[in-house]
Amino acid sequence: MTETTVPSAAVQTAWARLVRAADIARAGIEADLKAAGLPGLDRYDVLWELERAGAPVRQGELGSRLLLERYNLSRRLDRMAADGLVERRACADDARAAVVVLTSKGRELRARMWPVYAAALQERVGDKLSGREAAVLGELLLKLM
Amino acid sequence: MTETTVPSAAVQTAWARLVRAADIARAGIEADLKAAGLPGLDRYDVLWELERAGAPVRQGELGSRLLLERYNLSRRLDRMAADGLVERRACADDARAAVVVLTSKGRELRARMWPVYAAALQERVGDKLSGREAAVLGELLLKLM
DNA sequence: TAAGATTGACTTTTCAATCTTA
DNA sequence: TAAGATTGAAAAGTCAATCTTA
Numbered sequence: 001m002t003e004t005t006v007p008s009a010a011v012q013t014a015w016a017r018l019v020r021a022a023d024i025a026r027a028g029i030e031a032d033l034k035a036a037g038l039p040g041l042d043r044y045d046v047l048w049e050l051e052r053a054g055a056p057v058r059q060g061e062l063g064s065r066l067l068l069e070r071y072n073l074s075r076r077l078d079r080m081a082a083d084g085l086v087e088r089r090a091c092a093d094d095a096r097a098a099v100v101v102l103t104s105k106g107r108e109l110r111a112r113m114w115p116v117y118a119a120a121l122q123e124r125v126g127d128k129l130s131g132r133e134a135a136v137l138g139e140l141l142l143k144l145m
Numbered sequence: 146m147t148e149t150t151v152p153s154a155a156v157q158t159a160w161a162r163l164v165r166a167a168d169i170a171r172a173g174i175e176a177d178l179k180a181a182g183l184p185g186l187d188r189y190d191v192l193w194e195l196e197r198a199g200a201p202v203r204q205g206e207l208g209s210r211l212l213l214e215r216y217n218l219s220r221r222l223d224r225m226a227a228d229g230l231v232e233r234r235a236c237a238d239d240a241r242a243a244v245v246v247l248t249s250k251g252r253e254l255r256a257r258m259w260p261v262y263a264a265a266l267q268e269r270v271g272d273k274l275s276g277r278e279a280a281v282l283g284e285l286l287l288k289l290m
Numbered sequence: 291t292a293a294g295a296t297t298g299a300c301t302t303t304t305c306a307a308t309c310t311t312a
Numbered sequence: 313t314a315a316g317a318t319t320g321a322a323a324a325g326t327c328a329a330t331c332t333t334a
Binding site: 214216217220221224239240241242 | 301302303304305310311312
Binding site for chain 3: 094
């Protein structure tokens with residue numbers, strides 16, 4: 001039999017809303033950042049990943065944490081390095097690899113972005129869910145990863 | 146006081162997972178479509194929106210349903226029209242506006258895409274949630290929209 | 291030969307300006 | 313003047329090929 005297994009209505013609805021809710025919240029947050037004269041979430045994510053690592057991160061490792069293709073990350077880092085936000089250095093262990101570090105300018109930018117990001121996130125997500133709902137949502141989303 | 150209202154840990158976690166889960170599922174589905182020699186979800190979404198409308202849709206209306214910027218949609222429709230998937234027509238009510246319709250080729254493409262999309266969605270989302278979980282997830286996401 | 295990363299060529303998105311009709 | 317839509321130029325993303333070192 002070549003019956004097609006179609007996702008249930010509940011799954012189709014959940015998927016449609018997953019994509020849409022993420023889009024809506026992201027667009028709102030991006031708009032708030034832009035209105036404040038700040039870069040978007042793509043840059044924030046790189047800065048934050050480097051900051052919380054607290055040490056140089058191999059480029060490939062950074063890419064896999066951020067779910068970015070190699071060539072994509074390569075070009076993003078080019079632009080961020082050109083703006084003085086990050087620095088690329090040779091990797092001591094492996095001469096093929098590069099390592100990325102946050103500059104003080106990058107650290108300072110992330111610090112300025114966070115209050116705007118946090119307020120936007122609270123408005124777009126936090127205010128719309130109770131604590132319990134946010135926790136349940138987090139648990140359910142974890143199952144998809 | 147200029148205290149910054151920071152989202153709770155539960156909200157921050159839910160947000161991070163929302164973005165990541167949507168990314169992971171989308172990337173998987175896109176990969177399956179590409180492997181089958183089919184276009185990606187951006188095109189599917191336009192085709193589906195037109196098909197379920199069952200009638201010509203004003204371009205602006207289509208854009209707001211799909212959360213697409215005007216210029217973005219304009220160019221996407223250029224490409225899809227060039228490939229014979231949709232047609233633009235003058236809008237009877239308003240000479241400024243354009244109306245978009247699905248061609249039979251577009252309808253046929255969507256029909257070929259759906260089984261692949263459905264199977265990929267089932268694998269990436271449906272199989273990871275019980276019916277109840279999918280329903281709860283859908284309810285929670287609705288609150289964000 | 292394979293892994294890490296970059297690059298040239300091409301496609302898509304974005305911004306600002308523009309065109310047409312309400 | 314404003315709304316609907318398009319367009320040129322610039323930015324970002326994508327694919328395939330390439331370079332260097334393991």
